[in-house]
Amino acid sequence: MLDTAKVKLSKAEVHVIKERCKGCRLCIEFCPKEVLEESDEINEHGVHPPRVKDESRCTLCGFCSAVCPDFAIFAREKNCQRGC
């Protein structure tokens, strides 16, 4: 079992480059933690880019970053110097 008193889990932040998204939904569908959902916005490709539904669930597995064909999303560690 993970001792969360001793081991600090990274906090993640997910960045979406909205105008690049072509709406394939691979990130939304295959995120193992259901962090993402389709947004209501429509971008210049005429699709709804993803948005973060619940960032606290992100474990920084990196799958969204890796599976995006369009370099439209990436996750990275939050810089938590002033608390997260």
Added chain:
Amino acid sequence: MMEELPHPYEKFLRMDRIPHIWCEGCGNGIILNCFARALSELNIDLNKLVVVSGIGCIGRVSGYINTDSFHTTHGRPIAFATGVKLANPELKVVVISGDGDLFAIGGNHFIHAARRNMDIQVICANNFIYGMTGGQSGPTTPLDSLTTTTPYGNIEEAFNLVHLAAACGAVYVARWTTFHTRWLTESIKKALQKEGFSFIEVVSQCPEIFGRYNKMETAIKMMQWFKETSTLQHLSDPAEAEIRPHNIMVGEFVDIEKPSYGRLLRELAARVAEKK
């Protein structure tokens, strides 16, 4: 509110040509992504890398990557890459091309480069179809598939590319799907650091054409097929590694050491110089 950060891999891309022409959910974009990640993690010298591609949707990759690159005639990237590597062995030469380009029209060049153990890395985007020209069958189109030139179902057996590469003498042979992003990146890294002829087959989705014709019309459906039917078969017999609708065998199938053609040529030159 997040500030607009650039994507960490933008330095590997010709940003003046993004967005690329590939369809939504196209496996080609994932392959480029995994390749960029491998370059990033290895900290490869981008001034000494040459990416060569042939004709097809994946062939456009050489125009998007921010390195020296060349887009050859159909089927010929491996032969071109051979010339590059022999002329300047300091360059790292990678061929990224499609199933038809590498194994139909380009088949002869593949088997000989593998036989010679040319020190180049070949990544094949195998999407089972000729997408760029509108969806004709190719040498990896699965039996019974529908394409524009097999409107009644394909009656040709598909190549087992893993077996072919292994039989021809490749020193590293792996197959992954675009779902196996982490494995694929690791294989690319391995191949880039390994002397000799490496071959990585990437089973890749073409949802717009292959998918639509064969009841998997979205990237999600095709990726679900990859996820659900792939089985990990490290170092199993390449001859048995065929792709079946219910079983896509993935893994590393060959990982051996053999001197590359370039090394043997340098040894030859040294012998010749000694004799004089």
Added chain:
Amino acid sequence: MAAISVAKTEVGRLGRRLFMSGDVACAEGALAAGCRFFAGYPITPATEIAEHMARRLPEIGGVYIQMEDEIASMAAVIGASYAGVKAMTATSGPGFSLMMENIGLALMTETPCVIVNVMRGGPSTGQPTMPGQQDIMQARWGSHGDYEIIALAPSSVQEMFNLTVEAFNLAETYRVPVFVLADEIVGHMWERVNIPEAESIKIVNRKKPTVPPSDEFAPFKPDEEDLVPPMAVFGEGYHIHATGLTHDERGYPQTESAEAQTKLVQRLCNKIRKNKEKIIRVENAMLEDAEVAVVAYGITARAALSAVRKARTTGIKAGLLRPVTLWPFPEEQVAQMARRVKAIVVPEMNCGQIVREVERAAKETPVIFLPKLGEEPHKPDEILDAIRSIKK
């Protein structure tokens, strides 16, 4: 940057007179010009060029590779040239046909390279061990699309050496594939060759960029005076992209713009057309006061010269115009000559190829065509008979 040395190491036995075959002289000429990469496939009667290169290139730090076919050979040549090494291949008719698509790629990507075609009897498999001059038009038009090329026709073993050097220099100057159109006789015959000292052999290397690498560098932006872009090669940090697709000055595909197509294709043609004066070479004999001219090239020119000399001894004012460059064709020179003579005799070992260019340039001046096919080249007397047949 290439690991292969291009220093002027000993090339053959420089500065000596030697006795050798045309094919070997061609190979030695290439080495003298700085060629350090050969990719080819055996084919009669060019095989000896490959064999000689296989022996010599490893001696001087070059690369010989026998590719699986001629298509691969041409592709490898382009690759080597783009990696910064002077590269060539050698073939005959059937291999020439196979190379055509990639010759188009070399043209489109402005790749300096040399292709030797030691012509034999065609079409198809034809007569592999017999001479022919049947591939002249193919050299000019063999690949699809619109373009211009340079082709040289050696008439002697010495010219196999000299013109191969010149072919490399022209290729480097104009960033274009250059053809050496020999024939089986010139390829296989043995003659004396003077191989000059290395210092006296003029070598031209491709123009290099004068600016350092940057995002704005345009690998296909031509210099205004000669329409030829300076060539950055792989590994120099320029991150060049080249494609066989129609492209802009950055090298990026432009598959929908009529403007891009017009600009590029016309420049590829104009860079040869505009520089014609510097490229075209013609050798004349007794032509200044000639009333009858013979236009001949390659092995045929040897018999033609003999015929012209014989004609002169009998009082006929005959002269020879020998195109050394078959392409671009020396139209001006032929047109000027045609205005002065009564008729022109064109002997060729084919069914009519260069004669068509002569007819075009000669306009109203009658042209007598002397075809000959098969093992024997024209005899001087055959050409002399044609000269004699012209009424005063």
